[in-house]
Amino acid sequence: MKLSFSELSARERVAHLLDAGSFTEILGPAERVVSPHLAQLGVPFSFDDGVVIGNGTLWGSKVLIAAQEGEFMGGGVGEVHGAKLVGILRRAVSTRPAAVLVLAESGGVRLHEANAGLIAVSEVMRALLDVRAAGIPVVMLIGGANGCFGGMGLIARCADHIVMSDAARMSMSGPEVIESSHGVEEYDSRDRSLVWRTTGGKHRFLMGDCDRLVEDDMGAFRAAAAALLGDSKALTLEGLLAEHAMLAKRIECFGDCHDALEIWQRLGVEHAEQVTDMESDQMQNLLSDNAMEAA
Amino acid sequence: MNWQTLVQSLFGDAHTIERKGDVLSGTAQLPGQQGQILAVVGTTDHAPIGVETALAQAKVILDTVQKHPGRAILLLVDTQGQRLRHRDELLCINRYMAHMGCCVDLARRSGHRVIALVYDQALSGGFITSGLMADTCHALPEAEIRVMRLPAMSRVTKISEDVLEALSLSNPVFAPGVENYVAMGGIASLWRGDLQSGLLAALADGNITDQRAVLGAERGGRKLSNAVTQRVLAA
Amino acid sequence: MEHLKFDFAGAHAPQNFKAILVGVVGSGNLEVLMEPGADPAHCTISITTSARGFGPIWEAVAQNFHSQHQLAGVAISINDMGATPAVVSLRLDQAAASLSFTAGPAL
Numbered sequence: 001m002k003l004s005f006s007e008l009s010a011r012e013r014v015a016h017l018l019d020a021g022s023f024t025e026i027l028g029p030a031e032r033v034v035s036p037h038l039a040q041l042g043v044p045f046s047f048d049d050g051v052v053i054g055n056g057t058l059w060g061s062k063v064l065i066a067a068q069e070g071e072f073m074g075g076g077v078g079e080v081h082g083a084k085l086v087g088i089l090r091r092a093v094s095t096r097p098a099a100v101l102v103l104a105e106s107g108g109v110r111l112h113e114a115n116a117g118l119i120a121v122s123e124v125m126r127a128l129l130d131v132r133a134a135g136i137p138v139v140m141l142i143g144g145a146n147g148c149f150g151g152m153g154l155i156a157r158c159a160d161h162i163v164m165s166d167a168a169r170m171s172m173s174g175p176e177v178i179e180s181s182h183g184v185e186e187y188d189s190r191d192r193s194l195v196w197r198t199t200g201g202k203h204r205f206l207m208g209d210c211d212r213l214v215e216d217d218m219g220a221f222r223a224a225a226a227a228l229l230g231d232s233k234a235l236t237l238e239g240l241l242a243e244h245a246m247l248a249k250r251i252e253c254f255g256d257c258h259d260a261l262e263i264w265q266r267l268g269v270e271h272a273e274q275v276t277d278m279e280s281d282q283m284q285n286l287l288s289d290n291a292m293e294a295a
Numbered sequence: 296m297n298w299q300t301l302v303q304s305l306f307g308d309a310h311t312i313e314r315k316g317d318v319l320s321g322t323a324q325l326p327g328q329q330g331q332i333l334a335v336v337g338t339t340d341h342a343p344i345g346v347e348t349a350l351a352q353a354k355v356i357l358d359t360v361q362k363h364p365g366r367a368i369l370l371l372v373d374t375q376g377q378r379l380r381h382r383d384e385l386l387c388i389n390r391y392m393a394h395m396g397c398c399v400d401l402a403r404r405s406g407h408r409v410i411a412l413v414y415d416q417a418l419s420g421g422f423i424t425s426g427l428m429a430d431t432c433h434a435l436p437e438a439e440i441r442v443m444r445l446p447a448m449s450r451v452t453k454i455s456e457d458v459l460e461a462l463s464l465s466n467p468v469f470a471p472g473v474e475n476y477v478a479m480g481g482i483a484s485l486w487r488g489d490l491q492s493g494l495l496a497a498l499a500d501g502n503i504t505d506q507r508a509v510l511g512a513e514r515g516g517r518k519l520s521n522a523v524t525q526r527v528l529a530a
Numbered sequence: 531m532e533h534l535k536f537d538f539a540g541a542h543a544p545q546n547f548k549a550i551l552v553g554v555v556g557s558g559n560l561e562v563l564m565e566p567g568a569d570p571a572h573c574t575i576s577i578t579t580s581a582r583g584f585g586p587i588w589e590a591v592a593q594n595f596h597s598q599h600q601l602a603g604v605a606i607s608i609n610d611m612g613a614t615p616a617v618v619s620l621r622l623d624q625a626a627a628s629l630s631f632t633a634g635p636a637l
């Protein structure tokens with residue numbers, strides 16, 4: 001029976017993702033480690049500052065986990081929230097779990113904490129790359145309705161692996177911000193189909209920007225995460241040179257495309273116009289080896 | 296300060312730095328250090344960071360790591376943040392920008408000292424994956440660092456521009472002045488007057504761990520970050 | 531923002547329990563943290579809310595919750611962002627549902 005990832009709170013997602021009863025929270029709500037900056041803006045704080053961190057097991061293997069609450073301040077990273085993420089990442093280097101699982105749902109820097117949030121995001125990025133360098137995989141699970149944007153979108157692409165559902169999006173700028181800057185012709189933020197074609201899980205999967213595409217289901221996310229335990233991908237010069245070459249080729253091949261549909265067609269996806277209606281499991285079969293190389 | 300004046304102050308004529316589009320790149324002779332070369336890369340004209348700009352900067356970093364072991368790198372930051380275009384979103388701009396950040400990180404891990412200088416503006420994402428990924432990031436006193444311009448911030452937070460304006464004047468968390476970033480530990484130091492000694496001091500610092508939260512606590516601008524991280528480690 | 535506090539003499543002390551959290555601080559929503567209270571004979575409810583001027587409604591909701599559950603030795607803390615009284619009552623009941631008692635009415 002399916003249980004929607006996107007409809008659950010961060011806390012509920014952690015409970016259903018990990019082995020039942022295995023989760024021990026660190027700096028939970030009773031400890032009241034709250035934001036010192038929100039009161040001056042007349043905004044209530046949250047007892048866990050919008051992120052649940054701790055340890056547990058997944059299929060019996062030890063993991064560390066962090067889950068952002070998208071409903072609180074849009075999942076934005078503030079001073080305390082960021083420090084909790086840095087802490088759990090640094091903890092991984094000494095405790096060496098099979099993976100650090102990050103359930104990312106965030107607009108990026110918490111604007112209400114501006115400068116503190118900006119620095120925090122960059123500290124999270126550096127801490128994540130330290131975990132990666134230590135040979136422990138960081139797995140991003142992106143399945144919330146708010147998506148993974150801004151500084152968290154940058155952090156996501158620093159991780160070893162990304163699992164997305166089609167309900168989710170991953171990118172840099174919110175469509176509204178782009179529409180405000182350059183007009184509705186540039187990007188119609190109210191065209192949901194356009195927004196999801198541009199930044200949603202299916203498009204990211206077809207481009208190779210996320211490793212796995214799953215249904216909006218806790219069981220599917222759990223299985224995908226478990227399959228990635230221990231699967232560390234060290235960042236090397238060779239790897240970055242290959243990434244660089246791929247990114248350059250991407251601009252060559254698709255830099256003049258105006259819509260994801262054009263890209264999918266050039267990728268060799270048969271019946272590209274049907275992609276948006278497909279189930280996530282059907283997507284796995286869409287890409288031939290040739291098409292993946294072009295991406 | 297414009298980039299030519301900056302480069303002149305730092306290196307005189309002893310450099311090959313040139314501008315292609317919004318991207319600056321080249322090499323320079325370290326002041327007073329015979330024979331020691333510095334790789335220089337960055338942007339100018341408040342460059343919006345799009346897929347091409349991120350890639351061009353990453354290339355300079357990768358070339359340095361590949362061909363010049365141990366060569367220090369100077370990042371010159373002047374950006375308005377990520378380019379706000381549908382095309383960049385479609386192509387996954389966050390991947391391009393993260394790539395730049397990962398290249399800087401690789402350079403640091405491969406024994407290259409990476410120093411960043413905000414010499415004009417630094418906004419949000421464009422800053423996170425360049426300046427803030429360096430060993431240390433410094434700034435000129437007149438530089439400006441922001442997460443977002445106030446009108447856009449007001450639209451997103453639903454807080455009036457007047458309130459945000461007032462907060463920007465008084466509150467370190469909102470004020471765009473670099474002094475706040477120094478107090479918060481995000482900026483290691485300001486280079487006033489003698490820019491060459493600022494650069495040499497930054498290069499001489501051998502620390503490779505992220506000390507910004509510790510600095511933020513010592514300087515009083517961010518009192519909780521380090522304490523919270525330490526509590527998580529000790530739990 | 532407003533801060534309110536209510537203190538009731540209670541009757542039913544739950545068995546020792548770990549802090550319970552229900553809900554999320556989002557628009558039209560609230561989080562309820564239920565912990566063992568300092569006073570074994572009382573139930574306290576502390577509220578921080580972004581919605582101002584609803585004191586009497588909070589009092590009514592708190593009274594209603596307490597007359598139903600009569601908790602003792604419990605401290606409840608709420609962070610609210612404009613939830614309706616119905617949602618507040620729901621969250622309070624959800625939190626209380628996790629408690630165990632040795633005798634008396636099952637909740």
